[in-house]
Amino acid sequence: MTTNELIKKLFIAFTKNDEEEFYKLGEELINLEKRKKHNLVAKELKEALYSKSHSRINSNKRFKTNMPIPRDNDTGFPLLEIKQYELDWKQLILTDKTNYALKQIVLGFKSYEVLATYNLKPKNKVLFCGMPGTGKTFSAQVISAYLGLPLVYINFDAIISSYLGETASNLKRVFEFITNGIWVVLFDEVDIIGKNRDDQHETGEIKRVVNNFLQMIDNFEGDSLILASTNHPHILDPAIWRRFDEVINFELPDQSERLSLIKLYLKPIKKGKDININFISERTEGFSPSDLKSMCRDAITHAIINERDSISNNDLIYSLDRFRERLDLRTNS
Template identity: 40%
Template sequence: MASAKLLRQLIKTGSERNHEAFKRISEQLIREERAKNHHLLANDLEKILYGRSRSAMPLHSELSERLPKDKERNLPLLQIKEPVRRLEDVVLSDENASLLEELLQEHHRSEILKSYGLYPIDKLLFCGPPGCGKTLTAEVLASELGLPLAIVRVDSVISSFLGETAANLRQVFDFISTVPMVVLFDEFDSLAKERADEAEHGELKRVVNAFLQMLDAYEGKSILVAATNHEAILDSAVWRRFDEVLVFESPNLEQLRRLLSIKLRGLRREFKIEDSRIAGLFKGMSHADVERVLRRAAKDMVLSGKEFLSERHLQTAICREDTRRARTQRG
């Protein structure tokens, strides 16, 4: 936290209505907190002082201009996003929530760890079915640490030219080593598929070899998050390259209640979220399914001129979701 001297000066200048001195001391306080790796607090203080995080947008713009590109199609190999969703916006299992809290604690107090020759976790593997919060959790991690979120564009990284995919990966690793970010390798299985699979050609096996070597050698400033919906086809050597593995699953009844509470926040309704029957309507759905159903139900409520969301709106939206899933499975 801020030094006692700075806090005294801050209160004194505020009480004297000395705006210039107040701003100057506030900026010094923010710099001190950022130097201590208290990025979340520093960002919040900047938002209070300036109306937004002053450091976020220039960094986002600067990074976007420096992105490495695929030589074949001149496409950027990463997409930079400013994370907006926070810890209170994600619903996780108790185990994953505990792991995420531990990770944040390690990075907030990284200087203490380093003084003992220890380092915070920087390689994570997220696995589980689609729509269960893997990408959202990566965004929350970036947001809570006050870092940009960089999403590796697999469609750009994988090249039709022999040897170019590995070269693209080298560009990505060189770039993310220089600036602190949370880097998401989505659809990770397309880059780390089992090498023993006889159906795969030699070039893909060389890519997997190169990727594993880059993971082993990585000592950059960014946190690497690999996400996959198909963990069963990952190369067996991949698993030990990661410090932690988080398994994501469809939400249970209690998690559904928490999810409904978050997504329906501020929306007037005729039912109580605590009613297990309401949460039971969503049994078996992923986080993304639930969000889609609630968005559809809210639209139905608005367009029908109602002021309160009813169970009927939910049931109608769920019926449409069931029809949508049935068509997808047939396709």
């Protein structure tokens, strides 16, 4: 068959919704290019044919709406939430290293089928570590938007029942739920061992919960992308790392990243001529992206409530000073 004939048949298969024929013809086209020694074209066609957005993501396995959201038997609270986001990767400002590592995860995930032809699997169990406000939860949201998959959000705290026996069953039901679809799953703030769980729960029992969780992560064989986050990596048992395919560190932003973040957060308002973002970025060492976001919001609010439609350097300095005072309180407490 010539390329023209193949393409014509491919179109017909598509309009007839004949998936099997479509893939067969697609493969034929790829082989034809290979025989012509157009290896790059063949590779690109293969990637396009098996790109997730066309096959896996749209597959009907994706979202079983008939599956009820699991709830805690005791409190009745939902154990997870399903969320959809419209976010752009550009809104995420990270060190090059972290950004690259995250990109590799999503690229791997998108290349699922191509990898499968080589008998390989993408990394799909990833742990995010870093201080509060560095973008761990946000990254999961951006990744879910980027992949066009819903985010199953699991606040780890919600799983911990006041009856510890219930906790194991909660975990089990959460895993049963996520096995029924392809999603980005975030187990947020899994560092319960470090939290102040006073007399109510014994450490031994908490450890058992964590081990239980790790076991389930280990045994998970589904196609979803499983993310977990922690603010306190040092308190987690080193054995934890081994259960994940990848550990990604979220660091505090350096000066140039702070500059980008401040620019990003001041976008909504006009800037006065005297504004010196460089100066502010130099003076915000130790601020997390989330701190910078609050600071910029405060500065914008300050301008607006004082009836100005543009922000001045003084607005920024005012909110910076206020914020510093608060940070001092935080570190001294």
